[in-house]
Amino acid sequence: MKRDVCTGMTLVELLVAMAIAGLVGSMILQLVISFQSRVLTEISRNDLQDRAERLIRFLASDIRDAAFLLGPVPQVAGGTPLSLVHDSLSGDPLEALPFSILADDYTDEDDRLTIVKAVSFAPPLRLAQPGVSGETGLVLTRRPNRSPGSSRELQPAPEAINHLVLANHRVCYAVHLADLSLQLNQPLMEDVPVGTELLGVRVYNYQLDPFAGSKRLRRDDFTSRNILDDAVDGLQFEYLLNDGSLVNRPTRPQDVRGVRISLLVRDLRADRNYTNETVYTLGNRTYGPFRDHHRRSLVSQLVEVKNHAL
Numbered sequence: 001m002k003r004d005v006c007t008g009m010t011l012v013e014l015l016v017a018m019a020i021a022g023l024v025g026s027m028i029l030q031l032v033i034s035f036q037s038r039v040l041t042e043i044s045r046n047d048l049q050d051r052a053e054r055l056i057r058f059l060a061s062d063i064r065d066a067a068f069l070l071g072p073v074p075q076v077a078g079g080t081p082l083s084l085v086h087d088s089l090s091g092d093p094l095e096a097l098p099f100s101i102l103a104d105d106y107t108d109e110d111d112r113l114t115i116v117k118a119v120s121f122a123p124p125l126r127l128a129q130p131g132v133s134g135e136t137g138l139v140l141t142r143r144p145n146r147s148p149g150s151s152r153e154l155q156p157a158p159e160a161i162n163h164l165v166l167a168n169h170r171v172c173y174a175v176h177l178a179d180l181s182l183q184l185n186q187p188l189m190e191d192v193p194v195g196t197e198l199l200g201v202r203v204y205n206y207q208l209d210p211f212a213g214s215k216r217l218r219r220d221d222f223t224s225r226n227i228l229d230d231a232v233d234g235l236q237f238e239y240l241l242n243d244g245s246l247v248n249r250p251t252r253p254q255d256v257r258g259v260r261i262s263l264l265v266r267d268l269r270a271d272r273n274y275t276n277e278t279v280y281t282l283g284n285r286t287y288g289p290f291r292d293h294h295r296r297s298l299v300s301q302l303v304e305v306k307n308h309a310l
Contacts, residue, residue, distance in 0.1 A: 067100035072254035131192030160222035234264030236283030
């Protein structure tokens with residue numbers, strides 16, 4: 001009698017094969033998860049660094065033009081100091097702006113910085129007719145934009161955008177009527193040739209406000225308080241003086257020749273496998289250790305303010 005030939009797998013062999021396959025699959029899954037986690041971590045690090053560098057470049061570009069056409073001590077025609085209404089604050093307070101760089105340094109808080117400068121409009125505002133010394137009227141090539149929103153160019157008091165400066169002049173003028181025929185509150189101090197550009201006097205304030213366990217970086221232009229980033233844990237400014245020294249608060253703001261900006265930017269994504277134990281030094285203050293699961297990037301840049309030396 002012939003025996004049947006076994007050509008399949010026994011139950012034991014099948015169970016062993018399934019166990020081996022399960023073990024190999026589990027190992028491969030762990031490798032895939034680990035690889036994916038490393039990839040996501042690297043992407044998060046790159047995104048964090050990109051955000052930090054974009055923010056520092058934006059602030060540097062803005063601060064670099066501080067005092068443009070106004071010098072270190074902005075003056076209204078007639079010799080009076082510059083004061084503007086702070087529309088973006090409750091009550092619309094009138095704020096004196098004796099210098100083009102105003103430093104607020106706090107040893108246990110984030111710093112604040114306010115700058116004053118002239119900005120061009122797009123398209124540029126120019127004189128269609130020459131301006132005559134002693135007169136208050138100017139004829140423009142187009143009407144200033146007065147529509148609601150951030151695109152507004154010139155508006156009489158009590159608006160914060162009620163001062164202008166003429167190219168190559170060192171004083172500003174308050175606007176009484178903003179139209180094709182523009183009226184000033186002060187008479188022109190000198191003749192102005194046709195085609196001369198009119199620029200707006202603008203103020204920008206940088207500060208951090210608490211938000212959702214972190215802080216928001218805001219840029220306040222006295223008409224609106226714009227959010228630049230929702231996760232910035234530190235902001236410090238230092239000031240390079242004309243004698244080469246670096247200080248946290250200049251006693252003579254007109255001696256400032258450069259501003260060092262330092263930002264501590266927090267990752268938007270938490271990494272449960274990471275605990276932040278780092279202590280960060282920005283200016284005259286330290287931040288951390290935070291002992292949370294967010295990475296942070298410290299970026300710093302020294303910006304020369306050439307117009308402040310003129």
